Amino acid sequence: MRENECYHLRGETDIATAVMGSYIYARSCGLAQQQISEVATTVSELATNVIKYAFSGEVWIEHLFQSGREGIKLTIIDRGPGIADLQSALQEHFSTGQSLGLGLPGVQRLMDEFAVETSTEGTRVTVIKWRS
Numbered sequence: 756m757r758e759n760e761c762y763h764l765r766g767e768t769d770i771a772t773a774v775m776g777s778y779i780y781a782r783s784c785g786l787a788q789q790q791i792s793e794v795a796t797t798v799s800e801l802a803t804n805v806i807k808y809a810f811s812g813e814v815w816i817e818h819l820f821q822s823g824r825e826g827i828k829l830t831i832i833d834r835g836p837g838i839a840d841l842q843s844a845l846q847e848h849f850s851t852g853q854s855l856g857l858g859l860p861g862v863q864r865l866m867d868e869f870a871v872e873t874s875t876e877g878t879r880v881t882v883i884k885w886r887s
């Protein structure tokens with residue numbers, strides 16, 4: 756059972772630190788190579804959104820054991836402006852940042868569980884990858 760980890764996001768370079776941390780964490784939890792990559796990609800996309808749209812935030816990583824299953828839970832939190840139109844933001848090619856608009860829908864597809872809570876107080880994305 757691994758301890759929780761928290762990575763603070765204050766600038767671009769913190770994204771890479773959080774991505775590498777999540778990669779090592781996922782590997783030490785025994786996830787398959789493909790799953791480790793999916794976890795790292797998820798952190799990359801969500802941490803990039805935090806820096807781009809909310810300027811600062813945190814990535815929490817937890818090792819889960821639930822009803823006989825083992826997995827990794829990621830919680831990416833910020834106190835930015837929130838996602839004004841969440842339904843659109845979850846569709847491919849929707850972007851308010853002149854970007855591809857593939858981050859959130861991509862993460863939703865890659866992970867086993869996916870939830871977004873957002874308001875004018877900030878955004879919290881919670882995802883889980885179960886060990887195969």
Ligand SMILES: Nc1ncnc2c1ncn2[C@@H]1O[C@H](COP(=O)(O)OP(=O)(O)OP(=O)(O)O)[C@@H](O)[C@H]1O
Pocket residue numbers: 800804805808809833835836837838839844845849850851852853854855856857858859860878
């Ligand atoms: N943490 C956040 N705070 C506020 N708005 C957000 C946040 N994350 C995403 N959004 C909004 O949701 C939209 C869709 O996000 P998504 O990551 O899918 O695409 P993108 O960041 O615009 O482009 P890409 O990730 O493909 O470069 C963003 O354009 C932005 O308007």
Ligand SMILES: [Mg+2]
Pocket residue numbers: 800803804857858859
């Ligand atoms: Mg994005």
